[in-house]
Amino acid sequence: MFGFYIALAVFLVVAILLLIFRISRLINVVKGKGEEATSSTNNTNAILMIVFMVGFFGLSAWYSWAHFDAYDPPVASDHGVLTDKLFWRTMWITGIVFFITNVLLFVFAYKYRFDKNRKALFYPHNNKLEYLWTGVPAIVLTWLVISGWMAWDGIMSEAPEDAEQIEIMGYQFAWSLRYGGMDNQVGDYDYRLIDAVNNHGQDFSDRAGFDDFQYRDLVIPKGKPVLLKIRARDVLHSVYMPHMRLKMDAVPGMPTQFWFVANKTTAEMRVEEGNPDFNYELACTEICGEGHFSMKKTVTVLEPEEYEKWKAEQKAWLSKNPEYMSQVPDNLKELAVVTAGINE
């Protein structure tokens, strides 16, 4: 509500200034004062430049300060620490340059407005200045781009062999999660095998899928690589985990992936934030239809031993849906029964 009042106040001030400006112009036109009219227009414009500058920087500063926690959630992944560092470095450098150049822009527009007694200085060229303002930005930007590129290269590299594989599939309007099970490998799928029960279209000729299980939320271990295998069943969705600094589109027909290492458990973050109700979250960040808002999942980060214990308690999808044994090739049936823990 406070924000609304400020916006309203700014709007009213601008409206009043515009009216004053317009009335004073009209008075000058009626009085037939051409030159004075120009000078009064210039003065009004010059003052508005300063008003806009102060208003713009004031509101930006207020917003950045008041809502800082909302757009800077605490970081909880290894690569997130690195991308945060890159982000803030870039923010400081570009922010300072932005501030200086824009203050100069507005102050100069104010200070050097037309004055019939002042003659402009003709200053066509200066090689030193050209070198300086071409060279310095070129070096700084190259440094920023290359350090960002190297970080991206590391983040997008192949996931380690021992990564926990979890398939996350977006559809209108939810996420569905399939875990790799004890072998950490998510089994193959084929969209043509999707039916009302086999929602991931799991292909039962792949033995890696026999122990796969589904769970309603994302549960991951701390300090261990997790590989999200991302897909979409209908339209474009996007996996977003702000605390993990993770975002990757889920594209129908084009599997994507993202691997990361969480470095703080949910319990640790609850203590750190002083909030016993804290939970990491996963959301869809691609407007994918009218139910987009409901594509949210809780993410639980556990200590590695707790995670292994939780994983061992989960029942393979095949053991919960044994009728799909008919899709398992004959030579793998025995293996499937044992791996999926059917009839235990």
Ligand SMILES: [Cu+2]
């Ligand atoms: Cu979505």
